Amino acid sequence: MTRQTDTQGDLSKDRLRVWLRMLKVTRRIEAELRERMRQEWDTTLPRFDVMSALHRNGEGMKMSDLSGVLRVSNGNVTGIVDRLVADGLVERRSVEGDRRAMRVVLTEKGRVLFDDMAGVHERWVDELLSPIGAQGLATVYSRLGRIAETTGEDS
Amino acid sequence: MTRQTDTQGDLSKDRLRVWLRMLKVTRRIEAELRERMRQEWDTTLPRFDVMSALHRNGEGMKMSDLSGVLRVSNGNVTGIVDRLVADGLVERRSVEGDRRAMRVVLTEKGRVLFDDMAGVHERWVDELLSPIGAQGLATVYSRLGRIAETTGEDS
DNA sequence: TATAAAAATTTTATACTTGAAACAATCTGA
DNA sequence: TCAGATTGTTTCAAGTATAAAATTTTTATA
Numbered sequence A, B: 001m002t003r004q005t006d007t008q009g010d011l012s013k014d015r016l017r018v019w020l021r022m023l024k025v026t027r028r029i030e031a032e033l034r035e036r037m038r039q040e041w042d043t044t045l046p047r048f049d050v051m052s053a054l055h056r057n058g059e060g061m062k063m064s065d066l067s068g069v070l071r072v073s074n075g076n077v078t079g080i081v082d083r084l085v086a087d088g089l090v091e092r093r094s095v096e097g098d099r100r101a102m103r104v105v106l107t108e109k110g111r112v113l114f115d116d117m118a119g120v121h122e123r124w125v126d127e128l129l130s131p132i133g134a135q136g137l138a139t140v141y142s143r144l145g146r147i148a149e150t151t152g153e154d155s
Numbered sequence C: 001t002a003t004a005a006a007a008a009t010t011t012t013a014t015a016c017t018t019g020a021a022a023c024a025a026t027c028t029g030a
Numbered sequence D: 001t002c003a004g005a006t007t008g009t010t011t012c013a014a015g016t017a018t019a020a021a022a023t024t025t026t027t028a029t030a
Helices: A006-041 A045-056 A063-070 A074-086 A108-128 A134-151 B008-041 B045-056 B063-070 B074-086 B108-128 B134-151
Strands: A090-095 A098-106 B090-095 B098-106
Touching: A006 A045, A006 A108, A006 B008, A006 B108, A006 B134, A045 A063, A045 A074, A045 A090, A045 A098, A045 A108, A063 A074, A063 A098, A074 A090, A098 A108, A108 B008, A134 B008, A134 B134, B008 B045, B008 B108, B045 B063, B045 B074, B045 B090, B045 B098, B045 B108, B063 B074, B063 B098, B074 B090, B098 B108
Parallel strands: none
Antiparallel strands: A090 A098, B090 B098
């Protein structure tokens, strides 16, 4: 229980403070983005995330690819894709050569909608993070990068 | 992250990159903490948050105070408190002078458990954020602080 | 070629989350 | 006083999230 020095304990408390602030800021921005998406397009952040991943992969992605990239459970992706399919924004196609797998692709309607959303989304983020200038962006990006490296593996 | 001759568009893209990294890092740490809490005490982050708020307020808090401080909806708090009550970690007491309101308090069992959890939680956060040193902590804290000020109001 | 193991997905059970509606109690102003 | 607004909480419907079990198909291997 005895710590080696006072500064060691202070550092731990500082990390806790940073973590709590990071959590708070992230949640607030997420809440703001969620609300705007709801108002603007009657959609949600998870749906946007799925569409974004599919947009980056024009040929479509398997369900397991989606849950891997987005880091959410398989079962969760099933539900989100179900709803996107119901809205005609996404299609499930069978994978030739493997009858287990499904390839999920943006429909034309989905592509058009996402092109619209992506631009507006970038402007919203720019607005919400506007208190951070070029200098701060670089610093925060690099510090967070160190955590990203150690916490998980890839990307 | 970009050249000194940043255009407006580059800055916007940088903010998007920072946001996406922040989101990724936050989610990973949250996932890690959630998993450890599940393994260690068979509990969840939202329950920990509620207990933490109650621990800071020994006299207990009204449901509306909880949803205000934690920034989650009223209905959500109802469910989480219900489950904490079922586990005997928390108690609902009536508020003298206002028959609408309820005061939620940690039970003795809840207090003992939280004391245990809080210390371990701080060590986990210290470990997960260990790639950031004193210098980085101060910078990140101050940059995020600017956003916290503009995005929402208090605390 | 059986058959066991692995892979891709869905299903199930439970919990968290929101926004909105419903309810009850309190407060307020004519 | 007492009708209307406000406050505190719960209920409800829908969506998001996980872990674990189940299902179907493919692959490996004996």
